[in-house]
Amino acid sequence: MKSFAIPVRRLCTLGVGAALLAVFAATPAHSEPDATEGLTLVSVQDSLLGTHFxxxxTFDGHPVLGGFYAKHVDKASGAVTVDDGRKAVQxxxxxxxxxxxxxxxxDASAVQQTGGGAYRSRLVVVPGGAAKLAWQVHTEPATGSVSTLVDATSGAVISSTSLVKHETGTGKVFLPNPVVAQQNNTLTDSSPNSAFTYxxxxxxxxxxxxxxxxxxxNNVSKKPVSSSSGTYSYNRTQAGFAQVQGYFHITTAEEYIQSLGFANVNNESQDYQTTGLTDDNSFYDPAVDKITFGTGGVDDAEDAEVIWHEYGHAIQDSQVPNFGMSEEAxxxxxGFGDYWAYTMSQAVSPNTTKTPWACIADWDSVxxxxxTPHCxxxxxxxxxxPGDLDGEVHDDGEIWSRALQDVNIALGRTNANKVILEAHFSFAPDTSMPAAANKTVATAQALYGTTAANSVKAAFHARGII
Ligand SMILES: [Ca+2]
Ligand SMILES: [Ca+2]
Ligand SMILES: [Ca+2]
Ligand SMILES: [Ca+2]
Ligand SMILES: [Zn+2]
Structure with missing residues (x-):
């Protein structure tokens, strides 16, 4: 039930009072608004069947967020329907x-929060039992307009919401790669296209x-593919295929992170490109926050596990600025990138002898x-x-990825990934493996208690880390 701390007053803010009075005169009294103070007419629209007000x-002259009131007048009968969406302001x-x-x-707070210039701000009422005034600031970063609410009393940022309307498209991808999906480790880069299932x-x-x-x-590849209908159906012989792979598998990974409850882990339009590098290598460049996929051998972006590995770097870089300032970090x-490929594949493929989850990049590595298996x-x-450390980060990462895999087996995928991602926030950019392992154990303790913490401790202990 809605209640209002608004005294009843005559509707006096209308620019089209005459038209409205005419409508009221033609309709029964009971359909008129009962609390007319605090309503500002913002739009009158004619449609085939009626007129829509x-x-x-408003409260004390300021718009109430989310509050609305609509009146629909049927053209034929003059019947009035009211849709009263006013919010309580107390x-x-x-x-x-x-x-x-x-x-x-x-404005300055909103600009700092969103990275875009401010172009409109106004005082609004945040409704509810403890209503308050806030500045609503619209900024426009490269990813489209954002509305930020700043508490007008404390200056705290209450929320930031994208105003951009999202569309969907369709595409063809490998899920996660053809070797795994087709359980066929005889496929090669020169197999005919007819050998592949999309x-x-x-x-x-x-x-x-x-x-x-x-x-x-955000696809920043050269010659980016385009489709007015949102249809991106390419096969691996076409340049567009790798671009679609990048878009889909990065988006899916971030959607999964958001579904775990993390709103601020690389919550942005991640730049990636599938062109310009002919090496059989891919990399994440923290200086420009961009992932580049090489096209040597099997094009790297054809294997979602390579995409997820690189996205792992983007994840950690967003959580800990300049992460990786020591060899162990x-x-x-x-190791985390490989683990992230493991756990994303876990969701879309079976764990088989031919393609065990532990095997990373089964397709790119052919x-x-x-x-076999190709890994x-x-x-x-x-x-x-520390005995098997050789000073090469990918080699040494296998110590860490094994520990994370064991955490995953012990806690289950969802809880393991919550612990692992949450723990990253407190890693130092130049952390050692023991320090990071101890943070992860403490995180497991805080999230899921002693039994979980002991399982995590055992996984790192088994690698000699703690
Ligand atoms: Ca990023
Ligand atoms: Ca190639
Ligand atoms: Ca490759
Ligand atoms: Ca795999
Ligand atoms: Zn890497």
Whole structure:
């Protein structure tokens, strides 16, 4: 039930009073608004069947967030339908009492929060039992307009919300790669296209259908593919395929992170490109926050596990600025990237002898490995800390990825990933493996208690880390 701390007054703010009075005169009295103070007409629209009056709810002259009132007048019968979406406003004094934050200071907070320039700000009422005044600031970063609410009394940022409407598209991808999906480790880079099976998927979060640019992934490849209908169905012989792979698998990884409850782990449109590097290598460049996929051998972006490994670096860089400032921190970065490929594949593929989850990049690695299963690296190795450290971050990362795999087995995928991601926030950029392991154990303790913490401790202890 809605209640209002608004005295009843005549509707006096209408620019089209005459038209409205005429409507009222033709309709029964009971359909008129009962509390007319605090309603500002913002739009009158004619449609085939009626006329639609849209009002914004106000309190003391300020718009009430989310509050609305609509009146629909049927053209044929004159019947009036009211849609009363006004919000309760309680406990708020009139006359701007308590407002100590200037518009300029609110603008500066919003600019800092969103990275875009401020172009509009106004005082609004945040409704509820303890209603308050806030500055609503619109900024426009490269990813589209954002509305930020800044508490007009304390100056705290209450929320930041993207105003961009998202579209969906469709595309064809490998899920996670053809060796795993088809359980066939005889496929090679020169196999005919007819040997490959593709998955048709939905591309979420596109800002517009015609480009692979959206909430979580930003295709900055040269000659980016385009489709006015949002249809991105390419096969691996076409340049567009790798671009779609990048968009889909980055977006899926970030959607998963968000589903775990993390709102601020690389919550942005991650730049990636599938062109310009002919090496059989891919990398994440923290200086420009961009992932580049090489095209040597099997094009790297054809294997989602390579995409997820690189996205692992983007994840950690967003959680800990400049993460990886020591050899062991670098090894943790590589180990986490491999683990992230492992756990993303876990969700979309079976764990088989032919393609065990522990085997990373089963498809990309057919170009440079001979035995089967083909693996770039594995997460089930037996290397020990510190004796097996060789000073090369990818090699040493296998110590860390094995420990994370064991955490995953002990806690289950969801809880393990919550612990692992949460723990990253307190890693130092130049952490040692023991320090990071201890943070992870403490995180497990805080989230899930002693039994979970002991399992995590055992996983790191088994590698000699703690
Ligand atoms: Ca990023
Ligand atoms: Ca290639
Ligand atoms: Ca490759
Ligand atoms: Ca794999
Ligand atoms: Zn890496």
């Amino acid at each position: 849209w009002y914004e709810q 406990g708020l004094a009139r006359g701007l009492r308590g407002v100590s934050v200037t518009a300029a200071r609110a 998955n048709t998927v939905t591309l979420n979060g596109l800002y517009a259908k015609n480009k692979l640019v959206g909430g979580y992934a 670098g090894a943790i970065g590589e 170009s440079y490995t001979s035995g 770039l690296r594995r997460t089930d190795g037996t290397k020990m800390y």
